[in-house]
Amino acid sequence: MPHPTDLQDKVIIVTGGGSGMGRDACLALARAGARVVIGNRRAEAGEAVVEAVRALGGQAVFRVTDVSRAADCAALVRCALDHYGRLDGAFNNAGLQREFGDIHDTPDADLSDVIDINLKGVLYMMKYEAAAMLDSGGGAIVNNSSIFGLKAMPRLAYYVAAKHGIVGATRAAALDYAARGIRVNAVCPGPIKTPSYDRVTGGDDHMYDEGVPMRRIGMPGEVSAAVLWLLSAQSSYVSGAVLAVDGGMSAG
Template identity: 80%
Template sequence: MELQDKVVIVTGGGSGMGRDACLALARAGARVVLGNRRQAEGEALVKAIGAAGGTALFRATDVSKPADCAALVALATDRFGRLDGAFNNAGLQREFNDIHATPDEDIADVIDINLKGILYMMKYEAAAMLASGGGSIVNNSSIFGLKAMPRLAYYVAAKHGIVGATRAVALDYADRGIRVNAVCPGPIKTPSYDRVTGGDDEMYSGGVPMHRIGAPGEVSAAVLWLLSDRASYVTGVALPVDGGMAAA
């Protein structure tokens, strides 16, 4: 019951790990404020949560735009009067390329959404949480926020940046009631993963010590724990949810 009636923002909540986290939060009794670029996905998820007896709001949100990030946080505080938690999940990946062959727009878009988007969201979330008396922020990095991947420098840079920003912001607010952590998923069965692999679930399983890819619910379980008071003494952590990849 730690999350009952808590107000929690989720970005990139329309599909994949974000969608699963929204559903898990709603089942735990949280009031979910969902931001997503694709409006149809966001609206459909709000309807599904409402049909199951939960509470959710949606705003079309592009986290690369600071005004959109501010508006999403304002939606939460205006409707519910506070902000207790956030899962900053929105992100994207483009093609695999050596850096000399990586299109400029791929570098710009991934840095703008994956890294700058999380910085913008934390800026406005932290201000709202200070006004609410505290809270918990969880950022979605990646196993490639902890180790490298060839032909993906722009993505690895963004995800490493998320880990660094998470640790720095955790120190900023450690004595002011706001905890800030990151999850670092390995390969997870999502629509994004299927686009990269063509639906081949075994393509990357050989690089995972558990010899399987993960399920979105395994990431959501870690996110909900970090958002809850059960993790009350945990801040500045980059938690791998990766089947052992970080240890290999």
């Protein structure tokens, strides 16, 4: 799939950029000519993606980032400004999922970690990204929610709550900045072939086929294509949108 041409030299932050959908987005952005600022908790993984971007002839920098910490989020945005002088876009992708279980059996630590990273991490990143983008003359933010930001899933109430929160925060922030040059949208992926997916399924690529109208799981590049479109001028009249990339799951 061709990449948007207007991302050349744009400065884009990607959180959770060390693996899965974040890693794929970093590489897709590099191929489109963007300068990528990667945040990830694991340094080795983040630095490996920087090397992969550079192997493509692209530009990237990395900073260890725990998005549950406001100071880390602010520092990642400062990293973009220090290296490239501006911020044009962001894919707020960092997230995690813990064990399935009824809410009364959910450990407090799991509940706290998922809310802190998945939801508060997006809010912290948007806070500092929006401030930088206002100074840079505008930009585009894409938040990674989930199909479970659109519908419920049994035995996963805390995760569903966080992902629904991302959808609500996306729509509210889109209204806040609509007249100030910042577009804010979200993607809601269904089952996507990532290391996280493999941990849940044991590597069974067909475990969820019966629940997906297209009868297959998605690939990271299919999410990246949607993210790059939302970051680009091709979606210039799109803000507050929540785009399901789920093989039709949310249609039923």
